[in-house]
Amino acid sequence: MSASGADDVMSRDAHGWKVPPGQQANGPDEPHHGGEVAGAHSSAPHSHEEWTALLREAGRGLSSLLHPERLIEQAVRLPLGEVADLCILFTSDPSGRPKWTAAVADGTGKPEISRGRWSQRTAAKAVWLTEILEVGSAIAEPAPGDPVEGLVRTLARREGPVGSVRAVPVPGLTGAAGALLVYRHDGYFEESDTDLLTEYAEQVGGALGSAQLYQYQADTASTLKTALQPEPLPEIEHALLGASFRSAIAAERIGGDFYEVREAEAGGEGFDFSFGDVCGKGNDAALLSGMIRQSLQALRLVERDPVSLLEHLNILLTRTDPEKFSTVVLGTATPLPDGGLRILAAGGGHPAPLLVRSGGKVEEMSGLVGGMFVGAIEEAVFHSAETVLAPGETMVVFSDGVTEARNPLRSGEMLGEERLRRLLEGCAGLPAPAVAGRIAQYVGDWLGGGEHDDITVLAVQAPSAQGMLG
Secondary structure (H helix, E strand, O other): OOOHHHHHHEEEEOOOOOOOOOOOOOOOOOOOOOOOOOOOOOOOOOOHHHHHHHHHHHHHHHHHHOOOOHHHHHHHHHOOOOOEEEEEEEEEOOOOOOEEEEEEOOOOOOOOOEEEOOHHHHHHOOOOHHHHHHHHHOOEOOOOOOHHHHHHHHHHHHOOOEEEEEEEEEEEOEEEEEEEEEEOOOOOHHHHHHHHHHHHHHHHHHHHHHHHHHEEEHHHHHHHHHOOOOOOOEEEEEEEEEEEOOOOOOOOOOOOOOEEEEEEOOOOOOOOEEEEOOOOHHHHHHHHHHHHHHHHHHOOOOOOOOHHHHHHEEEEEEEEOOOOOOEEEEEEEEEOOOOOOOEEEEEEEEOOOEEEOOOOEOOOOOOOOOOOOOOOOOOOOOEEEEEOOOOOEEEEEEOOHHHHHHHHHHOOEEEEEEHHHHHHHHHOOOOOHHHHHHHHHHHHHHHHOOOOOOEEEEEEOOOOHHHHOO
């Protein structure tokens, strides 16, 4: 039926909304109160039973979408053609300001999606929206002069009298999460149509609630993971720093290895560094490494001596969970007048750092080999060692994921410390970032795509005069 033909059997109120046959149209100054506002196509190409089945099936399919905005786009697309020529879903942004997403049927089979926001002042004029979102009305309709009329005209590109509309609530966990408004050029809603739209809106609300919960959990997990990742290395006036980290889980950016470099607290000189490898892998290991990093940051406010720090950290870990422990290297670096660095370090169960001397010789930092794990027993004893890096020399701290990397083409043979030493002999004179990068590349090549533990390297270098200029 044409629009003009529809008007022959349907009356209109003074504002242009269509009114079902037998319902009195409101006068110019009479707003709608409790009347039926229409919106469905009374002569749709499908039977009502087919209509119902199609919309119900479409509504159930929404539960597979876990991205809220994509779900909303699909929710306003689905009623088009079978139910409406225009569908708008009203929700609220985090500040409470109403926002809407609309889909308009354009005859091409590819609905046009539009989005927008209403000011609080505009929303206050939409009494029907307030009735749904705040009062909890099951059905609401726009009154003459309602701002949604202008929105419908704009989106539907209608200059003459508007068709029929119906608005139903989209339920949330604690009330209405939004409002679904549908518009049809011709026809009007009967009671059965309203029931169908209400059922569809309930499916939309359930799916949207699940998607929003999933998004919240994903955002929370992402935030926590970001906080657990190694922090970017600072720029230190008297040193060059380099680091590399590769998680044991390819899809993750976190793990049980950790490193950190911080300038000394006020009154101190030089900088502090920490490096460790906690027991376990994945999220649990990352949480423990994050706790250790935070604990060390707090302890360094009152203590800087590496051995004392390890003793305090050991007590903290054993009293928190005696089954969780870590290997750790803690140290301080103090600049020397000739441009070198004096390193004072203490270790707990961690491989001793390797020192790359200016002539290419590689040696262990003596006194830090082995030792007790941190957090294993409360009576653990830790020792310290001291060395000096001349300008251009580098200290390399690494996790066992480096030396224990296995080559699948050599029957799982480990890389080992000897290969690492030979690699470092060729790194003499390279800046610290290049040293860390070369180790990471070498280990990656050795692995050949095989499984591995967390692989972490920290390089601390007393820069040469050339390095300082570069």
